[in-house]
Amino acid sequence: MSSRLEFVTLARAPGANIRALCRAHGISPKTGYKLLKRFEESGVEGLQDRSRRPLTSPNRTSLDLEVQVLALHVAYPCWGPGKLQALLPEEIRPHHNTVAAILRRHGCRIEGTIDRSKLAPSRFEHEAPNLLWQMDFKGHFALTDGRAGRCHALTVLDDHSRYALCLQAFASETNDNVQAGLIRTFRRYGLPQRITCDNGGPWRIAGKESISRLEAWLIRLGIRVSHSTPYHPQTQGKDERFHRTLKLELIGRRGFNSLPDCQAAFDDWRDQYNLVRPHGALGQQPPCTRYTASARQFPEHLPAIEYNQEDEVIRVRKSGQIQFKKQSFWIGEGLAEQPIALRPSETDGVYNVFFCDWQVTTIDLRIGS
Numbered sequence: 001m002s003s004r005l006e007f008v009t010l011a012r013a014p015g016a017n018i019r020a021l022c023r024a025h026g027i028s029p030k031t032g033y034k035l036l037k038r039f040e041e042s043g044v045e046g047l048q049d050r051s052r053r054p055l056t057s058p059n060r061t062s063l064d065l066e067v068q069v070l071a072l073h074v075a076y077p078c079w080g081p082g083k084l085q086a087l088l089p090e091e092i093r094p095h096h097n098t099v100a101a102i103l104r105r106h107g108c109r110i111e112g113t114i115d116r117s118k119l120a121p122s123r124f125e126h127e128a129p130n131l132l133w134q135m136d137f138k139g140h141f142a143l144t145d146g147r148a149g150r151c152h153a154l155t156v157l158d159d160h161s162r163y164a165l166c167l168q169a170f171a172s173e174t175n176d177n178v179q180a181g182l183i184r185t186f187r188r189y190g191l192p193q194r195i196t197c198d199n200g201g202p203w204r205i206a207g208k209e210s211i212s213r214l215e216a217w218l219i220r221l222g223i224r225v226s227h228s229t230p231y232h233p234q235t236q237g238k239d240e241r242f243h244r245t246l247k248l249e250l251i252g253r254r255g256f257n258s259l260p261d262c263q264a265a266f267d268d269w270r271d272q273y274n275l276v277r278p279h280g281a282l283g284q285q286p287p288c289t290r291y292t293a294s295a296r297q298f299p300e301h302l303p304a305i306e307y308n309q310e311d312e313v314i315r316v317r318k319s320g321q322i323q324f325k326k327q328s329f330w331i332g333e334g335l336a337e338q339p340i341a342l343r344p345s346e347t348d349g350v351y352n353v354f355f356c357d358w359q360v361t362t363i364d365l366r367i368g369s
Contacts, residue, residue: 004047005044005047006025007021007022007027007035008035008039008047011032011036012036018032018033019032035047065088065092065094065102068089068092069084069099069102070106072084072087072088073103073108076277077111078111078248078249078253079110079277079278080100081096081097081099081100081103082096082099082278082280083277083278083280083284084099085099085284086278086285087276111253125159125281126159126160127160128160129158129160129161129163129291129292130189130190130191130292130293130294130296131159131160131194132158132192132193132195132196133156133157133159133165133192133195133196134156134159134196134197134238134239135154135157135166135178135195135196135197135239136155136198136243137152137153137173138152138153138154138243138246138247139152139153139243140152140153140173141251143256143259143261143262144256144257145257145258148259149171150171151170151171151259151262152169152171152173153167153168153170153246153251153262153266154167154168154173154178154181155239155243155246156181156182156185156195158192158287158291159238160291161282161287161289162238162279162287162290163287163290163291164273164274164287165185165188166181166182166184166185167246167266167267167269167270168263169263169266170259173202175202175212175213178203178214182218183298186221186298187298188293189293189294190294190296190297190298191294191296191297192223192294192296193223193224194223194224195218195223195224195225196225196226196227196228197227197228198227198228199228202214210320210330210331210332210333210334210361211332211335211360212332212334213336214334216335216338217302219355219358220302220303220356221298221299221302222296222303245273246269249269250265250269273286273287274286274287274291305338305339305355305356307341307354308341311341311343311354312324312341312342312343312351313339313340313341313342314339314340314342315337315339315340316331316332316336317336317337318333318336318337319336320332320334320335322340324342324351324363327365331353331360331361332360335355340353340354340360341353341354341355342354342363345362349365349366350362350363350364350365350366351363351365
């Protein structure tokens with residue numbers, strides 16, 4: 001600034017050679033005359049460095065918009081600009097790049113990111129809610145109170161809407177726990193057409209081509225059951241993504257003292273996920289905008305099992321076996337004490353085995369079992 005003041009002082013002297021003074025001070029004549037004009041208008045203060053920012057910026061975001069974006073970031077620190085943009089009122093909603101610029105300007109960091117290269121593709125979706133639900137356990141994690149054990153989170157997701165139907169904290173991954181969680185879910189949302197799950201327990205009897213007790217119960221409710229192909233996570237891709245989001249936004253951010261503490265947090269987060277959180281695959285709309293409860297109500301009492309009059313009806317023993325035409329055949333412990341129907345196939349001596357309307361297996365009288 002002292003050099004500029006010196007230049008202006010000398011340049012304002014009578015008879016001064018302004019161009020020569022500009023060369024001496026290493027500035028262009030244009031800059032020299034600009035400094036003289038600023039001095040005449042504002043005095044010494046006019047010689048201070050000025051911001052390159054324009055006096056008016058029609059594209060600059062309003063203070064109200066910035067306040068709302070920052071408040072949303074505080075409330076949802078794991079959500080990126082696209083999701084925050086979707087939550088802004090429509091009359092002030094800017095491009096998501098503007099939201100990103102506001103976050104950068106205020107030094108806001110998005111907490112945690114999902115490596116999408118590791119996610120299974122899930123481009124296919126069923127055309128309506130409740131045609132398919134995906135079910136799985138989200139691993140397990142230790143509770144902060146060592147005496148409380150571990151939490152096993154049962155999750156059920158609607159394929160069409162990504163609506164989280166069940167997020168239940170259990171102490172173990174047992175058939176009884178899964179059934180209890182599903183009963184609560186069925187009472188609230190009705191029955192789906194089909195449920196898919198993986199090939200491990202309690203969904204299936206490991207290493208055996210038979211149905212589990214859980215599958216038998218679902219079949220009696222009129223729900224089709226399918227299993228993911230081993231080593232092909234695409235089958236459960238949406239539920240896998242849900243698990244990653246759950247870990248990123250909740251489980252990985254805090255500890256839980258007990259299962260009730262965990263369940264309370266699960267309930268709050270599930271409401272946020274379903275009712276508030278924009279979903280990229282849904283055009284940044286929350287899952288609730290695409291989900292409606294099933295018209296198929298959960299029956300408090302299982303319907304009676306009925307077969308055709310010409311069927312050979314046999315009750316499965318506790319061991320999972322049946323006795324038919326003086327031969328013993330293994331059907332599976334999942335159907336223990338349940339009636340099954342045997343129907344002749346097109347091949348002599350071969351019978352198709354049905355439980356309700358579901359073909360379980362075949363038996364061959366020619367080779368026994």
